[in-house]
Amino acid sequence: MNGILYVIPTPIGNLEDITLRALSVLASCDFIACEDTRQSLKLLSHFKISKPLISFYSYNEQRRVKAIIEKLSNGEKAALISDAGTPAISDPGYVLVKAAIENSIKVEVLPGANALTTALVGSGLPTDGFIFCGFLKRKSGKMKKELEAFLNLEKTVIFYESPHRILRTVEMCVNVFGKNAQMCLARELTKKFEEFIRGNANEVFDIISTRARENAKATVGEFVVLISPTKTKYPERHT
Ligand code: SAM
Numbered sequence: 001m002n003g004i005l006y007v008i009p010t011p012i013g014n015l016e017d018i019t020l021r022a023l024s025v026l027a028s029c030d031f032i033a034c035e036d037t038r039q040s041l042k043l044l045s046h047f048k049i050s051k052p053l054i055s056f057y058s059y060n061e062q063r064r065v066k067a068i069i070e071k072l073s074n075g076e077k078a079a080l081i082s083d084a085g086t087p088a089i090s091d092p093g094y095v096l097v098k099a100a101i102e103n104s105i106k107v108e109v110l111p112g113a114n115a116l117t118t119a120l121v122g123s124g125l126p127t128d129g130f131i132f133c134g135f136l137k138r139k140s141g142k143m144k145k146e147l148e149a150f151l152n153l154e155k156t157v158i159f160y161e162s163p164h165r166i167l168r169t170v171e172m173c174v175n176v177f178g179k180n181a182q183m184c185l186a187r188e189l190t191k192k193f194e195e196f197i198r199g200n201a202n203e204v205f206d207i208i209s210t211r212a213r214e215n216a217k218a219t220v221g222e223f224v225v226l227i228s229p230t231k232t233k234y235p236e237r238h239t
Pocket of ligand 1: 012082086087090115159161162186190191222
């Protein structure tokens with residue numbers, strides 16, 4: 001009889017954001033497929049969980065999928081986790097989920113932490129329709145094209161960005177969506193220095209470029225970028 005692949009979200013910062021069900025499945029599975037074993041060991045030892053780990057990341061995923069599917073086909077129960085948040089959302093994981101489905105292995109996805117919905121809800125931007133783009137293309141020309149495709153959709157556009165590129169990306173958003181588009185940078189969600197930088201695209205660019213000049217530390221950390229091409233305006237006091 002086939003085993004089960006459990007997809008388990010882990011916290012994106014605050015360790016208390018793991019669910020009771022996640023802990024119980026992690027404690028009862030046969031092995032855990034994870035991204036960075038050192039990172040996962042920290043989390044698991046915090047919760048006093050000790051299980052065999054199989055590292056599964058972007059560069060070895062094809063090779064590891066075969067081994068994991070073999071174990072699942074032999075009836076083992078596997079938990080898939082990533083370094084943070086929900087596996088398969090801009091993380092390795094999709095390939096394993098797809099392979100499990102193709103091999104008639106049951107996939108159970110636990111609901112839990114992820115950066116995009118946390119950012120969207122806290123942004124105050126329209127939530128009735130949104131587009132999540134993962135990480136945008138890195139080259140300026142390609143990134144611009146990708147963003148331009150969302151211009152007329154009237155949906156909140158959400159993407160992940162690294163701190164090294166945040167300034168350049170916000171500038172690109174001003175160019176593509178215009179100065180008055182409503183924008184939010186959700187930084188360090190659920191962590192000590194969590195903040196939402198809200199305003200029109202020009203204001204957000206001013207804030208982030210001033211910080212980059214005066215205090216580079218305030219532009220580090222993890223970011224989710226949200227932008228709304230609609231006319232919905234933030235209230236006067238928005239930060
Ligand atoms: N699987 C994760 C999820 O469910 O959100 C996303 C993993 S992706 C490799 C990592 C990116 O997610 C970061 O570069 C950042 O853009 C975003 N992210 C993750 N944690 C975050 C946090 N605490 N605050 C803001 N953004 C975060």
